[in-house]
Amino acid sequence: MMHTRTTSLPRFRPANQETIVLLAAFALALLFAATLDGFSSWGNIMTLLRSVSILGILALGMIMVIIIRGIDLSQVAIGMVSAAIVVKGVALGYPLPVCLLVGLPLALSMGLVNSLLVDRLQIPALFVTLTTVFIYVGLARVTVLPSMIINLPPDSRSLTSLAGNWHSIPIPLLLFLACALAMHLFLARTTIGRFFYAYGDNPETARLYGMPVRIIPLMAYMGSALLAFLAGLLMVSTTAMADLKTVNSTLIFDVILVVVVGGASFAGARGSVASVIAGLLLVGVLLNAMTIMDINSQLQNIIKGAVLLVVLVADKWLYPFDEESSRQSI
Secondary structure, eight states: OOOOOOOOOOOOOOOOHHHHHHHHHHHHHHHHHHHSTTTTSHHHHHHHHHHHHHHHHHHHHHHHHHHTTOOOTTHHHHHHHHHHHHHHHHHTTOOHHHHHHHHHHHHHHHHHHHHIIIIISOOOHHHHHHHHHHHHHHHHHHHTOOSSEEEOOTTOOTTGGGGSEETTEEHHHHHHHHHHHHHHHHHHHSHHHHHHHHHHHOHHHHHHTTOOTTHHHHHHHHHHHHHHHHHHHHHHHHHTEEEGGGGGSSHHHHHHHHHHHHTOOTTSSOOOHHHHHHHHHHHHHHHHHHHHTTOOHHHHHHHHHHHHHHHHHHHHHHSOOOHHHHHHOO
């Protein structure tokens, strides 16, 4: 009897989106380092890491919401309003811990409102969070924040120290890495974290299997608000003021760009901390390079919009919504 010998050849799996985006980010970084003066300087690298850290913290909150087929356009509003309340309290002479104990519950309560409107009243998250942007900022303006800009007192070092360094490493970067590690452990290593993906895949099936479908949206939107509050404090520490005009900037667009480019999908159940980091590096390199090249803001917006549109079209083609998914999406 003849025995045929079979050989096992290695199979090459196509790279996932996070890997492709990471490779693209490193390729662009090498290209810009070779062609742009100052791009590879130590000062510019630290500036890039410091700026993307705040964007990354917001993106970590956004990924929680997008995994469950939601979206939170009120992130920047929540972060800036709650941080502005803290700054206002510090400016009035109250101790920082007391001000934080006011700002943090305020941020969480705004996330709670978003969750209740989306989950309990079944209003699409896109419309809820777009509307609450104006409500949160408007209520703050007519009550305790009549000015769009609230400056920290010159002698206040309690918040501005967050913008400093620890052994030459930017503190915002360390905070982002700590949040990223905690988020990874939560999504990948805990049962409730895995429930997020099951809920994003099909909320009705998750309910039938006995998953806590009432708790999941609550945790997602309040978690997004918590990270928005931290990002707001870091923005205040960097500029020594709370500027509510940031709410009208393209920052929330940049956050969405990061998570979608990195591999998250509005179809739900896709996205991770790895996708946030991949998208963050690519978008951060692009934004930094466009700033060095002195590209005007309108052209930057066109470039960012085109990138996001291409990714959304590709995502729609690769992961089409079925009829049930369309009814349950944002």
